[in-house]
Amino acid sequence: MAVWALGINHTTAPVDLRGRFAFALDQVAPTLDALRQNLATRLSRQPEAAILSTCNRTEIYCAGPEHALDHTVDWLARSGGVSTSVLRSHAYTLSDAGAARHAFRVASGLDSMVLGEAQILGQMKDAVRAAEQAGALGTTLNQLFQRSFSVAKEVRSATEIGAHSISMAAAAVRLAGQLFEDLGKIRVLFVGAGEMIELAATHFAAKSPARIAIANRTLERGEKLAARFGAEVLKLSDLPGRLHEFDAVVSSTASQLPIIGLGAVERAVKLRKHRPMFMVDLAVPRDIEPEVKALEDVYLYTVDDLAHVVQTGQANRQAAVEQAEAIIDAGVQSFLHWMDQRGAVPLIQQLSAQADEWRAAELARARKLLARGDDVEAVLDAMSRGLTQKMLHGAMAELHTGDAEARERASAAIQHFFLRKGR
CATH class of the missing domain: 3.40.50.720 (NAD(P)-binding Rossmann-like Domain)
Structure with missing residues (x-):
């Protein structure tokens, strides 16, 4: 799964350009629908998407089977009636770790005109709620934003980032x-x-x-x-x-x-x-x-x-900023770890389904043997042998087929998964 973000804010674009890409809450649902349909023509399915639009920024967050940053930029430029080159000159594009770090910094008030201001967190929650109501929010973006809120809470409670901020x-x-x-x-x-x-x-x-x-x-x-x-x-x-x-x-x-x-x-x-x-x-x-x-x-x-x-007084809070960045870095690593684990979910599901199929087959066979009066110990022994044979069949086949290099890879994998000490 890939995550990407595109945005313009008060540091990258003048107010009149930002105005071209400002979306009122009642515009978010149809805008998200148009974006997802457009990107679906390039991807295998509609991506997850959310739009954060405030007086200081407009940002699009997406998650899909692969990155589609260029297409997202093209679509946003058309929606605002400007050329792609103009938008690119004022926009920032981020992917995976960069997108997560940016979301966490925004939620924590580190990317705001008012350092440490709390209003942006409520605006992000509104954006997530709007995306959810539009049916555009999926598991990945939901995790990204929920972790953003958690990190922001920790930043505000563990640092003085919001102290004396001027709204x-x-x-x-x-x-x-x-x-x-x-x-x-x-x-x-x-x-x-x-x-x-x-x-x-x-x-x-x-x-x-x-x-x-x-x-x-x-x-x-x-x-x-x-x-x-x-x-x-x-x-x-x-x-x-x-x-x-x-x-x-x-x-x-x-x-x-x-x-x-x-x-x-x-x-x-x-x-x-x-x-x-x-x-x-x-x-x-x-x-x-x-x-x-x-x-x-x-x-x-x-x-x-x-x-x-x-901006007055921001220099005095530099120590708090450094503390906040450390909390954010830890949050980013945690999110990336979750993303890596999510990548293995389909394989885990397939493996569990295969194991359940083997178990069900051997259990049905054992019940038939018990029903005709076979010895219980013999039936249990046969069932255990049947399960282990099914589990080891693929590994044994790999060791006896293929070229030397393939057998060597299979041997290393088998030793790693089946013969490690301490199990």
Whole structure:
């Protein structure tokens, strides 16, 4: 069995390219089906597959009878509407031990923009659940991910890898604090109602801003989140006319197209009489048109712009990283050992079936002899002889046939399996 992985992340690809390969949870099942059907034309059967898609990365994990990395790259490039060469220049491809090590590092937070952050583990579990529900998860990938979760748990409990890590939400608050003298006087708008917005709202709410509002496509979900923070709820359709009311805007939705355009922000800046406006776009693909960044009095940050903020303090955790890498290495070796054992399973099953067939035949023969009144000891002796003769027949035949080299190989194997001392 072969395992391979393909991905792009915040260190290898810009946010706009990552946006082309971002898959919402409701897109995962049909995407996995299309991928597996495509690869099945090159392989003997449909491979196992899972897709991990977040604001910082999109990764495909597969397992099949043989590697199909090139075909996977070709398929992903077509799905994102880019050339294979462009995707290859920004992607990383991994197989077997490399794929396992990468999965373990991702789950443990070592490959994240925020070193040691815990959110990625929940996102990986969501990806595994989606693959399982789509019928795309098999024994091999299930083992890979379950071991990833186990390794991540050990890393977090045995090291200080997550100590003092700065989340994306906390980084946004820190940047806002550099622009505004008193966060308690600003008005904040959150666009979306997912996990990232919930984290951001929690961090901003801790600064007791003058006003909080939440705009979401589904009012019910927006109202539920707003109730936690005593916030106002807006319709997405109201955004263009009310954008000027807010000093800070944080957006993270699953929209495939920008929902805050350049024109709307230009009008808002004019109505604000050029008072500064702080905007954070945590979505991939973008929620806010990139041209907004060029406007005066607007300070727009994307997930990639926050990178230097969340890197703070990582050097102080180098010792914890080394400890984590040692735990991951041990996990990789354990997974590879399991893979090797899995390779022998079909042969073990065939051998067990053959032994059961021999046993059943000799047992049936013994019962017939006992039924006609033969001596019990004689029947048992005949049954044991029959079993040993069946077991040794193949080995004895190899010793008496073939050329000298074949007999020598057979002799060595027989001595190893049947004549080793201490058995």
